[in-house]
Amino acid sequence: MALKRKDFLLIVGILFFLIGLMGVGLPPIYAIIISLAIYFGIRIFVGRRKKMIEESVGEGICVKCGSKIENQKCPICDRKKFGNV
Numbered sequence: 001m002a003l004k005r006k007d008f009l010l011i012v013g014i015l016f017f018l019i020g021l022m023g024v025g026l027p028p029i030y031a032i033i034i035s036l037a038i039y040f041g042i043r044i045f046v047g048r049r050k051k052m053i054e055e056s057v058g059e060g061i062c063v064k065c066g067s068k069i070e071n072q073k074c075p076i077c078d079r080k081k082f083g084n085v
């Protein structure tokens, strides 16, 4: 995975945070562990949010009613079409 500008900014931000933690007298090893935890936490959070956005718009929306398409079906229009499915 290529390092993007956003990732670079995140790393710079974490580094400043790391320096700040050491500045308040925290032992460097704890500062590094906390910084790494936050870094990976943000990466996982961003990754999940991106996946959620991809999932929510991935199949598109119904042209008739604007509902989210699930399993290539509109939950509203296809329910009407097939009765009580």
Ligand SMILES: [Zn+2]
Pocket: 062, 063, 064, 065, 066, 067, 074, 075, 076, 077, 078
């Ligand atoms: Zn629809």
